[in-house]
Amino acid sequence: MKATRNTTAKTAVLEIFEKSKTALSHSEIQKQLNDVCDRVTIYRILDRLVNDDIVHKISNLDGTVKYAKCNHSNQRVHIHNHAHFSCENCHEITCLENVKPSYIMPHNYKVKEINFTLSGLCPNCLNSNI
Amino acid sequence: MKATRNTTAKTAVLEIFEKSKTALSHSEIQKQLNDVCDRVTIYRILDRLVNDDIVHKISNLDGTVKYAKCNHSNQRVHIHNHAHFSCENCHEITCLENVKPSYIMPHNYKVKEINFTLSGLCPNCLNSNI
DNA sequence: AATTTTATCGCAACAATGTTGCAATTGATA
């Protein structure tokens, strides 16, 4: 595989992920970046980070796509089988690293990736009594 | 709630769902409709069908969004907790009505919807030995 | 430290997908 370079834009993106407790969309990252780089560059950085297993992609029921840092890059088999929670009120998406679905598949399917997203109200919004 | 009307466009869309064994994207529906109605109308019909619990929306890891007919519209509590399989080769998405994930949530989350999508190779493509 | 290599970037142009406002149409009901 090709060597990946540590550019200023990539470093800036990683810092944003580091600071964030929730998953981020392309446009949220763009806002926080304050023109550090072009829109297109962000797409390419995200692609690279996903490829390098540094970040994982989360696609939500409403069609939005977000990204979050992986907290398990050390595992031998790198698979994102944890759940994600998407709050319908504040629209924040968080990784639930400890929630992993169990299920029984019919044979003759080969499963490579899973996407398990729950939506509803997060603890914050639930307390605010919407 | 407002009354929903049976228009020719809506009927045509429903017939397409009836004939299809897999989930359909907006553009796939548009192709099959052969200019029965405008692009925008299809979006609005899909919105209505989802609202009326006749069709459910499936969002895939690659960012595509598809729709499939519900086979359980009679249930009291209408929830789509079955899995979907998305083939990375033929890009078909099918409902696996019998595959339902079990999981343990932390309390203080209120879960209203779940989206459980598996991807990999479907039986067809697995046999074709890609 | 200068040179070389090539991954990355910026820009412009494009494609796909989804949304909104409003006047015209049409399904349902009386």
Added chain:
DNA sequence: TATCAATTGCAACATTGTTGCGATAAAATT
């Protein structure tokens, strides 16, 4: 058949993601 509101078409727009290519800059080599 007349009425009324749900639905439609159209045009215009917004957002999201992609591609090609010459310019730039990271990092390996000299």
